[in-house]
Amino acid sequence: MPESGGPSTRERILACAEDLFGRKGYDAVAVADIAQSCGVSTALIYYHYTDKESLLHALVDRASEVFDVHTRDALAGEGSPRERLERFTRAWVAEGLAHESLVRILVRPLSDPEGPLSAELLARISHTIEGLASVIAEGIEAGEFAPVDPGLAAECLFGLVNTRAAAGALNAPHLGAAVVDVKVNADFIVRLFFSGIAR
Amino acid sequence: MPESGGPSTRERILACAEDLFGRKGYDAVAVADIAQSCGVSTALIYYHYTDKESLLHALVDRASEVFDVHTRDALAGEGSPRERLERFTRAWVAEGLAHESLVRILVRPLSDPEGPLSAELLARISHTIEGLASVIAEGIEAGEFAPVDPGLAAECLFGLVNTRAAAGALNAPHLGAAVVDVKVNADFIVRLFFSGIAR
DNA sequence: AGCAATCCTGACTGAACGTTCAGTCAAGTC
């Protein structure tokens, strides 16, 4: 058990992989590159991980978890539908801006529809959107929102919160926005979304 | 010059590349796969195109052009700011839903920040968003919209119109939406966006 | 028919990459 003295070699390998995958992309990174980047042999990586893909898998799992926490909070947490959706929005915008290379690592498998992780990630995304939709539906029933299509609204909210994260992941800090600030971004999205589905 | 008798071999190669790149992804497709898929030799592809990347480049150019046409129309065309933005929105939603594999081909280079096409595509996207921002700014000055940050609003609109396209490109026809219909989608986005920036 | 330009192919190459494996080394156990 690694107790002190910094991160274990296993974790260092994962950190190097995250950095390289995030910068160059999975396919463009050789296992030897990762090895060199953290000063170990290629073989050691295979000692710790079964294959190259399992490295990606570990990263995706870790990255997903970061976002899933906020989703669970929004779906099952306390507060009115509006409060919960707002909490979700602010949390995702903040996380997306804070973890650019994670976002990039998450985006990549999605653009490879036949890849092994694509289905898994898609399932997670669907689950998130369905969760949002059910909160929106709850709000509609309570008379808090106008009677829109909950699924469509959820999808739009999801798209909105990810737009800034995507811009960050693309190394385009200010695609259009004059100021890149978590609060400003989230405020605007909240305003846009809730005025759109207001009664 | 090929005049009749179907598409030229050159174009057939490009079509096969589009299909395969769209389904499996650039890196997962070997030049030999493309050759086999349209019944020619590998060498012929190198006779018509300088290298594998130039195939992707040709596809990206073609795909970008499809969207750029609507952008120019929205920016320089006739009508009030709101009318032009609405035209842009409806056109992009429709194109995105109609050309899924093109969207997927456009997404991939973006997720590879150090790739050669990334910068080019990013420039196109920035240009589109800046164009939207200037139309929004125009609308604000005319008192048509509330005084929001034009760049931020443009980015959000861009994110909204691309959300559905992305969902389609991910082979997830109904991520959250109960009905996948161009008009329903565009109507909702229009509603969301313009009520959000209404005075 | 003869000729030249264009279109196309099979066979091949050099390099890169994922993966494996025999073996080293230090630390701990009996």
Added chain:
DNA sequence: GACTTGACTGAACGTTCAGTCAGGATTGCT
């Protein structure tokens, strides 16, 4: 001191793939 275990390495193997080359077929022109 003999033995075991976990961490780690250097060198190599097999495969895949982008790109090349020398030449064959086809087409169009005179």
